[in-house]
Amino acid sequence: MIDSLILQQGSDWRAQAEVFDEIFFVFLALGTLVGTIVVSYTLWNVYKYRDDGSEPKDSFDAPVVGELPTGQGGPKAKKLFLSFGLSAIVVISLVVYAYGLLLYVEEGPETDEEGDIEILVEGYQFGWEYEYPNGHTETGEMIVPADQRIDIQVTSRDVWHNFGSSELRIKSDAIPGDTNSNWFSVSSEEVEAQGGEATFLVECFELCGSGHSAMKGQITVIPEDEWEEWYEDTEGESNSSRIDAPAPGGVSA
Structure with missing residues (x-):
């Protein structure tokens, strides 16, 4: 990450092709990781909360169509805000990271x-x-x-x-x-x-x-x-x- 932000030292410049390849790889790798986690968590919930024909427990807090699961600080609200917070961190980090690289691409390395x-x-x-x-x-x-x-x-x-x-x-x-x-x-x-x-x-x-x-x-x-x-x-x-x-x-x- 640090090497990505310090893009030239002496003659060790980063070519545009290398910068764009790095951005593509980072987005691909992170997107694959996040996608794998989200799909795995979704499938686990599908299995955990599947309808097996039995009566639901009294403690089961079923979601309501059209209603955000904000609750009163319950488990659904915590999961919602946790997912929003993690998503914001990931997106903001990617924007800052990519913006720094694209500024280098636009301005180019400093030379005599x-x-x-x-x-x-x-x-x-x-x-x-x-x-x-x-x-x-x-x-x-x-x-x-x-x-x-x-x-x-x-x-x-x-x-x-x-x-x-x-x-x-x-x-x-x-x-x-x-x-x-x-x-x-x-x-x-x-x-x-x-x-x-x-x-x-x-x-x-x-x-x-x-x-x-x-x-x-x-x-x-x-x-x-x-x-x-x-x-x-x-x-x-x-x-x-x-x-x-x-x-x-x-x-x-």
Whole structure:
């Protein structure tokens, strides 16, 4: 729990995908636990208070349809307020926990301004173009280093698009004349796990025309030293992607 609230120390940042996976796991685990307890308690009461054909005991306080079991501080009232109290504790704890994580997702980890990498992402019918701080552009493929916060500014040159990668849990509207900010980060461990070069599919999540389904791209993450060497050789150049990408204004064959 403490590790979840302290989301970055030095270079140990939490990627958005990791944060969302953790939130999903916590909600799933707690929901399964609470659901199991509630269903088990319900089934136990069904068995305990089943109608076996005998006369009920004089002390049996039967529930009345349409009436809250508040009583005068009796056992039913205690159970009611106990269940309400426990439910409130669980819900409030989950809200505080998830809100803290989502604030981190929105703001991102703190970095030195000199170390920030900001890339302009421009959507068009039907592809993606990426412009780096030195003016270099890539079409279809964004190449970035591991263990770095990558800031993206997303816009469009024609119609509404939506830039997103399900694997990285990022998604931003690409609107003509407007810019939306987002960020992501990929660890070197993930890069090593994929053989030294991690790739993530980019898709458009906004219906934007006849070539919408073909509007795909790729984010390629490589070790930082390899990226710096690649970046030094890109000044003023513009390259098409190493993957097949549709030409601006058309649909890939």
